[in-house]
Amino acid sequence: MKFSWIFLNYWINLKNISLKQFEDELTLNGFEIEHVTKNSNISNDIIIDLNITSNRREVSNIIGLAQEISTIFNLKLNKDFLNKSFLFKKVKTIYNDNTCPKISYCIIHKITNFQNQSTPLWLNNYLKIYNEITINNNLLQAIENYIRIQWGYKIYLYDIQNINNKNFNHFQIKIQEHKNQINLVYNQKILFTVQLNNQQINSQYVDSTNSLILFMPLFKPDFISYNYINSFLNIYYETIYLLSNLGKSYISKASKYSQIDKIKPKTIKLEKNYINNILGSLSLNKHIFFTDKAILRVLKQLNLTSKYKNKIFTVNIPENRTHDLSRKIDIIEEIARIYSFNNFISAIPSKQSIGSISKNTLIIRKMKLILNNLGLNEVVNSSFTNTNKFKNLDKQINLYNPMLVEQQCLRTNIIHNVIYNHINNIKNKQNVIELFEIGKIFYTKDNVLKEKLHLAGIIFNTEFNRITWDHQPLNLEWFQAQGIVENFFQKLNIKFKWKKINENKNIANIDYIFDNKDKIGIYSCFNNKLIGFLGKINAEICEKLYRKNTYIFEIDLLQLIQNIDQKKHLKYLIREYSSYPPVTKDISIKLNSEHNIKKLIKLIRKKYLEYLESIKIINIYYNRMDNFYSICLRLTYRASNRTLNNIDIQHINAHIKLIINTFN
Known part of the structure; x- marks a missing residue:
């Protein structure tokens, strides 16, 4: 985008700023200067060619650049923007059949007696800077181009001198919206159409035009790339001034339409420490x-109104910056840009302390080691995946703009990935396929995207066991696969139970993979929640895998970690080993069916902890006729400082007998 130094000074005084300083500051603030050349049409003027990035489209006109320069150099504009409060006054003098969801405000003028004379020299010189050449020195075209370059706004001019109606009343023009176009209708006929997706000015007039319609809409931010609400009044008055003074025309009273609602400014909260x-x-x-x-002070320089309370900045984002200031980091980048990046230390800070590895990371490392020792190999797959090849899932999380067709959605489980790994290994003629993966899965809850860490594995082995060395090797069976999972849980010291799976939405999405009979849930012994599942792949999918007896499992890792029984030293009882011989006695106890033998053993241990070394159940008999249990307990006594005699044993047994009698 090219800018004239003289025309830029019309809006902001840059006399005290050298060209070198101007170039350095703009470059440091993210604006690349491609060329600086002399203006061949105006003496003592230079043309600055800037490369404007897409996220700063508000700077792609003279006024936008002047505002940005005033922020960078902390200078005031020579002219202020007019108050926009009049726009919020509800008016509706245009007769509409339908509401206008795309237009928030518009003005229509009827212009008569326009004299399309030659374009003034200053305006021609201005347009030549931007290589805008008017056809046949057309004044209307020159005014259109000038407003677009100066303000970045498109005005629409349409010839009405061919309308055979002497009593043409522009107050009776109706606005009709249809997809990406807006029609201005008069007497049930379309006068002209505005194409919203057309970047070029699509006005309609000729050199001899002297009667025309001026249409100036203010579109809602949802349908345009930039909001002109702050500068609309300035644009309007300059347009009217140019048409009336340069064209010597008569401007009628305005027909207006306004449906602008006062929108609360977008706010972003920033912590000072952050x-x-x-x-x-x-x-x-x-x-x-x-x-x-x-x-x-910097936020004020950026024209961002803010408040500071409890070490938190509440920043209001103006309407013309909502497209590029949407996150906390955007505000921080603006602060650093205006304060100047040179004022910050570019050196890497010295290391104050060594970071620590989290507890969960250490546990996951241990899990991987255990699974490797059990014979499973780790695989790593992308979280981006394709639509399920076996069956379409009901709740897929699709990407808006996927890079590849094979990576068009986020995975909701890891099972599909390990099955695809299994297929690839079969193609490579691998007979022992025992794989696992630890990775993230994604799901939605209350329309919010969330993620979890899961562990999934697949077990298939055609040479798992032999009866004798000369027999053929046998395939892995259900109980052997179940034993591998149990061994994994045992090494992690996790208490769990196998249980039939209740209705679960996550399991229902992949239920078609399993054989109906061979599927079981892994539940926590602490809160009875589902941790994971183990199942056998059904025959239909096995045909695609070309293998039978293939087992898969998937486990919620965070639920798994929460159920690990952490051993602590305080739980262990430490006492000196006795060198004296033990005394063993067997006793028989009759208990009713409702009594618990474990409670009885606990009471005996609590009473005689000093001498009682162990209690073991060696036999149990249940009498169905009388409904009682006959239990044989083996008690081992040992003292730490002497050998126990018969009197000691009889005394202890007498007290145990009293406990048993009171328990019954």
């Missing part, structure tokens, strides 16, 4: 950070 953590220190040797007053 800003300083991102930007770092202002000094290499001392920890000097941004003060709250300095941050407020």
